[in-house]
Amino acid sequence: MTTVDILDSITFEAGFPAMARQQGEAVGTVDLLANLTTEQRAATRDLLDTTGSVLFRGFGVRTVDDFERTAQGLLGELAPYRGGDAPRQAEKGFVYNAAGPSPSRLLRAHNELSYAPWHPTTLCFACGRPADEGGATTIIDGHRVYLSLPAEIRDEFRTKGVTYIQHLPNDSGDPSGIKSWPETFETDSREKVMELCRSSYTSAEWTDLGLLTTNRTPGAVEVGSDHRMAWFNQAHIWRKDESVTPDVTNMDRWRTRFGYGAMFGDGTEIPAEYIEVVSQTLIDCTVPVNWEAGDVLLVDNRAVMHGRLPFCGPREVFVAFA
Numbered sequence: 001m002t003t004v005d006i007l008d009s010i011t012f013e014a015g016f017p018a019m020a021r022q023q024g025e026a027v028g029t030v031d032l033l034a035n036l037t038t039e040q041r042a043a044t045r046d047l048l049d050t051t052g053s054v055l056f057r058g059f060g061v062r063t064v065d066d067f068e069r070t071a072q073g074l075l076g077e078l079a080p081y082r083g084g085d086a087p088r089q090a091e092k093g094f095v096y097n098a099a100g101p102s103p104s105r106l107l108r109a110h111n112e113l114s115y116a117p118w119h120p121t122t123l124c125f126a127c128g129r130p131a132d133e134g135g136a137t138t139i140i141d142g143h144r145v146y147l148s149l150p151a152e153i154r155d156e157f158r159t160k161g162v163t164y165i166q167h168l169p170n171d172s173g174d175p176s177g178i179k180s181w182p183e184t185f186e187t188d189s190r191e192k193v194m195e196l197c198r199s200s201y202t203s204a205e206w207t208d209l210g211l212l213t214t215n216r217t218p219g220a221v222e223v224g225s226d227h228r229m230a231w232f233n234q235a236h237i238w239r240k241d242e243s244v245t246p247d248v249t250n251m252d253r254w255r256t257r258f259g260y261g262a263m264f265g266d267g268t269e270i271p272a273e274y275i276e277v278v279s280q281t282l283i284d285c286t287v288p289v290n291w292e293a294g295d296v297l298l299v300d301n302r303a304v305m306h307g308r309l310p311f312c313g314p315r316e317v318f319v320a321f322a
């Protein structure tokens with residue numbers, strides 16, 4: 001076991017995630033992470049660059065206020081969840097509840113906002129209260145996923161990329177559960193949304209029903225100072241079964257229905273067999289992080305995917321983006 005002393009009062013053990021613990025008199029100091037010096041923050045960032053994820057255990061971060069200070073200390077300025085598909089309420093400022101919908105269901109591996117033209121580089125989670133049963137946040141090493149996939153599949157995703165399609169309703173409360181465009185982009189202004197979308201998405205148009213966008217992105221990205229390739233897409237979540245979303249590559253068909261979809265970046269269909277192989281590989285590479293109250297978890301959003309196991313009982317996990 002390697003221990004790297006970067007900060008006087010914190011030691012780091014290599015692993016996935018790397019484990020950080022307070023030492024000596026600092027144990028139990030809630031604000032230690034909130035008050036990192038620029039040097040210490042850079043050292044933490046370097047460690048994240050190598051490991052992809054760091055778990056700070058025993059730092060006593062339990063409340064929204066504790067977490068906001070901690071996340072700002074680790075990440076600097078926090079970012080909004082603009083453009084995201086998940087129902088998510090801000091707890092305070094840009095601090096969100098990471099509980100997610102449907103506690104009884106597995107939240108599948110994803111990179112945050114990999115389908116959007118922008119995405120956070122780093123995620124910070126903290127646990128105020130673990131669930132009574134289950135509820136681990138999962139982390140999935142994107143480089144391991146990339147290497148584990150058959151060359152044929154990863155090469156097609158890497159060379160063609162993925163185009164994500166979303167058709168968002170004007171009004172919230174659609175029975176399908178899909179967020180409206182004002183909820184998604186956190187504004188009611190058609191002008192502002194179209195300006196944002198035209199300058200960043202591959203295409204954007206108003207339809208009779210709402211807002212239809214497409215966004216072409218890479219299926220895998222280079223990460224870390226060693227430039228390793230990491231799986232970076234969530235086609236396996238947006239590419240629904242043919243029986244649920246037929247004609248996924250037909251844009252005329254998309255103008256008549258709401259929803260999310262994914263195809264290859266050249267406009268061809270992603271074979272269902274590929275999605276099956278990718279989904280199984282993600283499961284095989286999943287590592288659960290079993291929460292203890294007060295834990296803080298940093299995740300490199302490009303190098304490492306994340307998800308959540310099903311859970312019972314109340315669970316309080318916060319998340320912030322930068």
Ligand SMILES: [Fe+2]
Pocket residue numbers: 110111112306
């Ligand atoms: Fe997420």
